Amino acid sequence: MRSEADGVLAVAGGRIVFRGSWPEFARSAAGDTATVIVGDHPRFLLPGFVDTHAHYPQVFSTDAYAGRPGPGTGTGTGERSDGTSGTGERSDGTSGTGQLLDWLQRCIFPAEARLADPDFASAAAAAFCSRRVAAGTTTALVFGSAFPAAQDALFAESVRVGLRTVSGRGVQTVGPAAAAPLITDIDTAIRLCRNEIDRWHGAGDDLVRAAVVPRFALSLAPSDMKSLAGLYGEVRDRGVYFHTHLSENDNGADGEVAATCAAYGIRRYLDAYDGFLGRRSVFAHAVHCHDDELARLAATGSSIAHCPTSQFFLGSGTMPWRSTVASGVTVALGTDVGAGDEWLLSRVAGDCFKAHMSEPGAASIALGPARLLELCTLAGARALDLDDVIGNFDVGKEADVLIVEPHRWPGFAGVLAQAPDSAEALLFSLLLGMREPAIADVLVRGVSVTGPSGATP
Numbered sequence: 001m002r003s004e005a006d007g008v009l010a011v012a013g014g015r016i017v018f019r020g021s022w023p024e025f026a027r028s029a030a031g032d033t034a035t036v037i038v039g040d041h042p043r044f045l046l047p048g049f050v051d052t053h054a055h056y057p058q059v060f061s062t063d064a065y066a067g068r069p070g071p072g073t074g075t076g077t078g079e080r081s082d083g084t085s086g087t088g089e090r091s092d093g094t095s096g097t098g099q100l101l102d103w104l105q106r107c108i109f110p111a112e113a114r115l116a117d118p119d120f121a122s123a124a125a126a127a128f129c130s131r132r133v134a135a136g137t138t139t140a141l142v143f144g145s146a147f148p149a150a151q152d153a154l155f156a157e158s159v160r161v162g163l164r165t166v167s168g169r170g171v172q173t174v175g176p177a178a179a180a181p182l183i184t185d186i187d188t189a190i191r192l193c194r195n196e197i198d199r200w201h202g203a204g205d206d207l208v209r210a211a212v213v214p215r216f217a218l219s220l221a222p223s224d225m226k227s228l229a230g231l232y233g234e235v236r237d238r239g240v241y242f243h244t245h246l247s248e249n250d251n252g253a254d255g256e257v258a259a260t261c262a263a264y265g266i267r268r269y270l271d272a273y274d275g276f277l278g279r280r281s282v283f284a285h286a287v288h289c290h291d292d293e294l295a296r297l298a299a300t301g302s303s304i305a306h307c308p309t310s311q312f313f314l315g316s317g318t319m320p321w322r323s324t325v326a327s328g329v330t331v332a333l334g335t336d337v338g339a340g341d342e343w344l345l346s347r348v349a350g351d352c353f354k355a356h357m358s359e360p361g362a363a364s365i366a367l368g369p370a371r372l373l374e375l376c377t378l379a380g381a382r383a384l385d386l387d388d389v390i391g392n393f394d395v396g397k398e399a400d401v402l403i404v405e406p407h408r409w410p411g412f413a414g415v416l417a418q419a420p421d422s423a424e425a426l427l428f429s430l431l432l433g434m435r436e437p438a439i440a441d442v443l444v445r446g447v448s449v450t451g452p453s454g455a456t457p
């Protein structure tokens with residue numbers, strides 16, 4: 001970690017040309033041609049945040065409640081008419097835990113089906129990019145919609161605003177009745193993926209990249225997954241990404257992990273994704289992975305999008321920090337909006353700190369401020385194979401910058417003023433105490449994305 005108490009960041013042609021102190025800057029030649037980022041108020045400059053897992057079709061689905069049975073069903077988790085709580089099969093066939101598979105069926109599949117309406121999809125795309133700007137998420141790996149017009153709306157809005165976006169349509173070839181509007185046969189899915197890649201990969205002067213995105217193993221028949229891997233094999237050399245979920249929820253014999261292994265006839269969940277591992281392959285969650293799966297992820301250069309806020313919400317457990325990181329796999333952070341209900345990645349980092357502080361016994365760890373900042377920035381860049389382009393303020397990198405003004409969030413400036421006298425302690429309070437209103441401006445390649453042509457923060 002490097003901190004400049006009275007620092008200068010100078011940008012020319014969208015790249016960082018100087019980073020250091022004012023006296024150094026005055027002696028350098030960088031000031032001749034560069035734009036200097038400075039302001040009237042005390043402010044902090046941070047690298048733009050990199051969210052490695054967020055669901056665009058769930059932009060309006062944060063804080064959706066799946067735990068309570070519908071009126072008159074009389075069973076399920078939650079308060080019943082007799083005032084007790086219980087679990088069991090409900091009249092709609094869901095299990096009643098309120099966890100992942102219930103939440104998908106009851107809340108998410110119906111919400112995602114609404115993006116079939118192009119007008120609704122345009123509003124969703126605008127809202128999604130706007131929320132990202134407000135949260136300083138300059139780069140995101142985005143789980144896409146099943147509907148081509150909705151994906152066009154997302155990519156077009158991202159280019160208009162000037163954000164970095166990697167995304168691909170969510171592929172689903174099998175599923176429950178609630179998912180029917182999102183399902184296509186595999187030939188249609190591959191045709192639509194190919195078309196999306198051809199049209200959008202590299203768009204917006206390369207701010208936009210395409211990905212192949214099966215929702216998760218259970219949303220494709222094993223033979224369909226194999227066909228999709230064939231497509232990925234054709235396009236991966238073009239820099240196309242792969243993104244999906246892995247071992248998220250394991251609530252017993254009918255949970256996601258057991259159901260996946262049974263459906264695919266495999267020993268390990270990760271085996272369902274044969275043909276997809278490698279650089280630019282990012283797996284969300286990895287809560288219940290075995291050591292041999294983690295070793296395989298690490299050996300192939302694949303990455304994990306760790307989503308602690310979402311894992312709290314769905315009762316998925318916690319990705320074990322020490323054993324996961326010990327495998328050598330790259331771990332970055334994801335909001336997992338909408339199971340995650342925080343858009344601001346530093347809030348997710350705060351949940352990450354709390355989750356791993358709360359792991360039992362010797363597994364407990366107090367993650368340091370520099371590590372938390374890295375999780376919000378450079379680790380995400382590394383997961384997206386962009387760490388030579390973004391992720392910190394190294395000279396030569398593209399200037400993705402958050403400008404934080406503490407006075408904009410009531411009480412925040414006072415908290416920071418009382419932080420212990422060290423850069424690390426200040427950074428810790430800055431990251432965990434920050435809220436969206438404190439973000440005064442957001443730059444991508446040195447250009448504000450909050451201005452008149454950008455989104456409204």
Ligand SMILES: [Zn+2]
Pocket residue numbers: 053055143245284336
């Ligand atoms: Zn997710």
